[in-house]
Structures are given as C-alpha cells and as structure tokens.
Amino acid sequence: MKSQPLKTIKWGILGLGNIANKFAKDLLTIEDAQLQAVASRSIDKANEFGKTYHAIQCYDSYEALAKDPNIDAVYIATPHSFHKEHAILCLKHGKAVLCEKPFGMNAEEVKEMIAVAKENNVLLMEALWTYFLPHYQFALTELKNETYGKLLKVEADFGFTRPFNTASRLFDKAVGGGSLLDIGIYPIFATLSTLGEPDEIEATSTTFENGADSSCDMLFKYANGTEAILKSSLIEETPTACVFTCENGVITLNTQFHAPSTVTISQNGKEDTIDYTGNTIGYNFETIHFNQLLRDGKKESDIMTYDFSLKLIKTLDKVRALIQLEY
The missing domain is CATH 3.30.360.10 (Dihydrodipicolinate Reductase; domain 2)
Known part of the structure; x- marks a missing residue:
C-alpha cells in the first residue's frame, strides 16, 4: 500500500538578512515544505530574495505577511531586539513561529512570547539549530x-x-x-x-x-x-x-x-x-522537526522546550548582570 504524501508546510520568512538566506536555501531541499512568502521593509529586497528562493508572494510589510492566510509557519530572522514584537505579531494571527536565537533580549520577553503562544494555542520554538544537527x-x-x-x-x-x-x-x-x-x-x-x-x-x-x-x-x-x-x-x-x-x-x-x-x-x-x-548548510534539520510538530498538532517542541529556552535566556541574563551589560 502506497503511503500518503506528507502535508506540505507553507513557510513565510520575516526579515531577509544573512541567516534568512541560509534558512531559505535549505528549505529548498525539503520536499514537503514550500516558501510561500517573504517580507522586508524594502519591496525591492523582498522581490530579489523571493526570486532567488522561489517565493510565491513578496511583501514590504511584516503585518501583511502575518495576515497571509496561505502561510502555516513563519521563520523570524530579524535582529534580536525585534524577536518578541515580530513573534507576537505572527502568533496573534495564528501562525506557528520558528524564531531565531536568542528567543528574546531577556527572560521577561521570552516569558511574554510563550504566554502569547499558549493563549493563542499556536506552536512556538526557538531556532537554535545546533540542537538538531x-x-x-x-x-x-x-x-x-x-x-x-x-x-x-x-x-x-x-x-x-x-x-x-x-x-x-x-x-x-x-x-x-x-x-x-x-x-x-x-x-x-x-x-x-x-x-x-x-x-x-x-x-x-x-x-x-x-x-x-x-x-x-x-x-x-x-x-x-x-x-x-x-x-x-x-x-x-x-x-x-x-x-x-x-x-x-x-x-x-x-x-x-x-x-x-x-x-x-x-x-x-x-x-x-x-x-x-x-x-x-544544516538548517533543514530544525525545519524538518518543526514541520512534523506542526503536522502532529503539537504546540511545543520536545527537544527545544520552553523550559530549556527559559533556562538559556536566564543564564544569559545572569552573565549580562555579571559583566554589567545592559541593552
């Protein structure tokens, strides 16, 4: 008996810098994943990125991408200080979120992100790719x-x-x-x-x-x-x-x-x-894991758990306090 094909996960990428390029390149190697849309503050940059990685839709607005009904999951690759804002934007629009590390700037931001994910019953995971290699x-x-x-x-x-x-x-x-x-x-x-x-x-x-x-x-x-x-x-x-x-x-x-x-x-x-x-490059491993979580209806990774992400950011906070580094 022939097995049923896996549901194709349609991705959006928010923020189109160096890491986003790596993620998108590896996304092309995953048969059951598709780059649905990309967003940048510059439409020219979005169009260029979209053409390179075969995105179906290109936006010059992060909110427009978050509202796109064809997107299942969003990879957030904006600078660290915007992770919380952009993750919450997507979560509130019902999009599963894979957010680049560090999850947030501090533990309070990470707690807020997790709370919003739970409130909206949506999958959220920190994209610390090394864990999955x-x-x-x-x-x-x-x-x-x-x-x-x-x-x-x-x-x-x-x-x-x-x-x-x-x-x-x-x-x-x-x-x-x-x-x-x-x-x-x-x-x-x-x-x-x-x-x-x-x-x-x-x-x-x-x-x-x-x-x-x-x-x-x-x-x-x-x-x-x-x-x-x-x-x-x-x-x-x-x-x-x-x-x-x-x-x-x-x-x-x-x-x-x-x-x-x-x-x-x-x-x-x-x-x-x-x-x-x-x-x-290696980004495909975390993406494959995330895709399966989404297909299985899971709201949290059993590898990159909320508990681990909180321990990680709390440890970073402790180190920052010791070296008197404030943002």
Missing part, C-alpha cells in the same frame, strides 16, 4: 549513555574578527549586537544541554567604544566539581570547538562546532574522527 545529537547520546564515563568538563568557544562597524547589526548594542547574545549563546547552550544549569558563574568581558561587548569569558561551576570554560569573541579568531572531557575519553566537536562538523573521539591514546558534514 546529527553530530550534536550523536554527542548528546554518547554523553547520556556515559559511553566514556561521566562528563567532567566542557570547554567551548566561539570567536572571529570583523572590522568594527556601528552600521552593522553585529556591533549595534541597541539591537542586541555584541559577542554574548550573537555567538556566546552557543557555548552556553552546549553547557546547559549537557551539564545543566550551573551553581555558580564567573564572567569577565571587554567592550567596544559603543558599549557592546567585544568578548566574554565565562566559568560555570557545579557542586559536583564539574565545570565549563566558555568564551565568545568578536576580536579574536578561536578554534570555535566544543570539548567534552569524560572519565575515560574525550569527545571533541571540531571547528565550527555549532554547524555540521566533524567529531573526534580520543580514548586510550587513539583518535577516531567521524565526518558529519553534509550536502546542506
């Missing part, structure tokens, strides 16, 4: 099964250099620019998803002339003696790796650990490397 899921399984004994230490960094430019979102403190929210979230995510919330946090930072954080060094301490040494930087090229040191071996997610990468297992003086790079 095969190499990361492999590492999580190995750590959960204690294949190499108990996890003793996490070391994770994310650093690169760009010329300082106040016109760039990356350096604009007003929209959440700086190293912590933009890339520091990944090392923190790696720690929370493996060791859980720390009992104590130490953090120091450096800043650009406009007050945005240029780097952040963090130490997470746990009552059982485990620790996490974390770093984010916009002024230093770092390995951008994640190392899980266990009692009887080491699992290393190699360079660009937040994206599809290779994983090296070190044990008894031997190393074995597994290649998890593939034919896509």
Whole structure:
C-alpha cells in the first residue's frame, strides 16, 4: 500500500538578512515544505530574495505577511531586539513561529512570547539549530549513555574578527549586537544541554567604544566539581570547538562546532574522527522537526522546550548582570 504524501508546510520568512538566506536555501531541499512568502521593509529586497528562493508572494510589510492566510509557519530572522514584537505579531494571527536565537533580549520577553503562544494555542520554538544537527545529537547520546564515563568538563568557544562597524547589526548594542547574545549563546547552550544549569558563574568581558561587548569569558561551576570554560569573541579568531572531557575519553566537536562538523573521539591514546558534514548548510534539520510538530498538532517542541529556552535566556541574563551589560 502506497503511503500518503506528507502535508506540505507553507513557510513565510520575516526579515531577509544573512541567516534568512541560509534558512531559505535549505528549505529548498525539503520536499514537503514550500516558501510561500517573504517580507522586508524594502519591496525591492523582498522581490530579489523571493526570486532567488522561489517565493510565491513578496511583501514590504511584516503585518501583511502575518495576515497571509496561505502561510502555516513563519521563520523570524530579524535582529534580536525585534524577536518578541515580530513573534507576537505572527502568533496573534495564528501562525506557528520558528524564531531565531536568542528567543528574546531577556527572560521577561521570552516569558511574554510563550504566554502569547499558549493563549493563542499556536506552536512556538526557538531556532537554535545546533540542537538538531546529527553530530550534536550523536554527542548528546554518547554523553547520556556515559559511553566514556561521566562528563567532567566542557570547554567551548566561539570567536572571529570583523572590522568594527556601528552600521552593522553585529556591533549595534541597541539591537542586541555584541559577542554574548550573537555567538556566546552557543557555548552556553552546549553547557546547559549537557551539564545543566550551573551553581555558580564567573564572567569577565571587554567592550567596544559603543558599549557592546567585544568578548566574554565565562566559568560555570557545579557542586559536583564539574565545570565549563566558555568564551565568545568578536576580536579574536578561536578554534570555535566544543570539548567534552569524560572519565575515560574525550569527545571533541571540531571547528565550527555549532554547524555540521566533524567529531573526534580520543580514548586510550587513539583518535577516531567521524565526518558529519553534509550536502546542506544544516538548517533543514530544525525545519524538518518543526514541520512534523506542526503536522502532529503539537504546540511545543520536545527537544527545544520552553523550559530549556527559559533556562538559556536566564543564564544569559545572569552573565549580562555579571559583566554589567545592559541593552
């Protein structure tokens, strides 16, 4: 008996920057998904983006996209400071929302977003794509099964250099620019998803002339003696790796650990490397998960849960308080 085809999920993309391009490119690789509409404040930009990724409709208004009755789900890729506003706009129009990380600027914003999703009985999920990547899921399984004994230490960094430019979102403190929210979230995510919330946090930072954080060094301490040494930087090229040191071996997610990468297992003086790079950028994995949640009528992810998103943003808030970073 021939199986029934899956319901095609019709997507809208709100905000058409760099990450939106990556998401749209990978969306084209998913058979049961379609780019229904895109929106930008510039109709020319919307039309150009729509033509590139075969969108059916292009808008110069975010509200017009939110009202489009043909859209099932919206991917929000606007700057951090607009996530709450745009997510709530779409949720109130009954659209399922996949919102780029960080979910919001602080825990209060995230709580409000979740409350609106529940009030409107609509699916909402933070788009922290790393959680869904095969190499990361492999590492999580190995750590959960204690294949190499108990996890003793996490070391994770994310650093690169760009010329300082106040016109760039990356350096604009007003929209959440700086190293912590933009890339520091990944090392923190790696720690929370493996060791859980720390009992104590130490953090120091450096800043650009406009007050945005240029780097952040963090130490997470746990009552059982485990620790996490974390770093984010916009002024230093770092390995951008994640190392899980266990009692009887080491699992290393190699360079660009937040994206599809290779994983090296070190044990008894031997190393074995597994290649998890593939034919896509990697955004398809979170999208496929989200599509299935929508088909199944689910209102919350069982992987990227509300509880985890709240723990993540609360931890970011604690670090910001320690380094006296206010938006």
